[in-house]
Amino acid sequence: MKYKIEGAPLPVVICTLSPGESMITERGSMSWMTPNMKMETTSNGGVGKAIGRIFSGEGLFQNKYTSEGTEGTIAFASSFPGSIKVIEITPANGLIVQKSGFLASETGVNLSVYFQKKLGAGFFGGEGFIMQKLSGRGIAFIEIDGYAMEYDLSPGESIIVDTGYLAAMSETCTMEIKSVPGIKNMLFGGEGIFNTIVRGPGKIILQTLPISAVANSLRYYLAKS
Template structure:
């Protein structure tokens, strides 16, 4: 059944979800806000198994062999999430004996979006975008773009959503919806601006703006350069108007922690 939800708020949006009896959603730790008392909550290390209504799961038979395979799969999934810096456990919520209401939110000021996942339409999202999803949605980690990125010191860790159901994502600032076909099938984007894109979109990560001998790039980019993702193909892309790095720099300035300026002093100004 379709997930009923309403996204409310402006600068800091939240999703209010209406669960039908027996319906289950899950989220990462730190994204849950509130629930009605008839909604049960359970914390598990195992990732959702997606389309479980068939009862067969991933197959492989029962008995000790099946249990061992399931345990190994759970350990591998938890290891991937740890390596990606994600929460190890998920929180599951199920409506008991009637409709239930609960709320979720992201961790930064910005927008939220509900994406519909189908067997032929998967989505990938940046690693902090996931908020909550129906139990029919598979959650996975994709270590992608690493070959391109390694030469430039960069890689891309993504969350991958397959199966069927609704997944809720969040980003910083405002969302920008683009279709690569409107830009000739190719677009270069600051990696910090990427929120999500449809499976099938090809991408690579490269570093530009390296420091020259005079240290000009060091002054302009803090010695880090700029990471660009090249997105290619035909598919939808969701960008965010605010990057985490930009937000962190703004907070440092507001707290007086960057008196020399974010550019390392070359273009800095000081108020006496």
């Protein structure tokens, strides 16, 4: 597979597949393709994995696209202004991504639900409890809302992230939720009551324009209209 990413800040990844090569994507992610690309809708791993994908914010089924006869082209566009990141998934390099962060991948990549071990990450972290796990082997493309900032955390090193700004992290990272210190800070600080703390070792990808923050900003103006 060959690919190129164009069109920032409204990016699209355009993939060129050799005859017989395939890609998987969530329902509705394909933007355009050549006529020789054959689509097959599949549960991709059975009923258990399909149900798990629903919990992680994806669809029950996935679409598999295969180039038949000759070289084929297929494109996947981001659903929100931002970035498309290319991730090399290996058995030693899995990735945890936000809900609906998965865009497309080679067929060797497995998509499953990922539950945080600490329940507080789900009840108070918003995006933290149920995420997606990419494992297996192959190239994967993920959507980032806004610009992508990457940090490599050493063992024990941590960073505090506001809810929604964590786009992805290595499966070696851990995440927990802690309350903002001080009653006055909680009530009048404007940053919410809880913070997400991500601890290394591993890589994290932060996004500068989470769609949840955009929705909150628009809510004030929509209420006045």
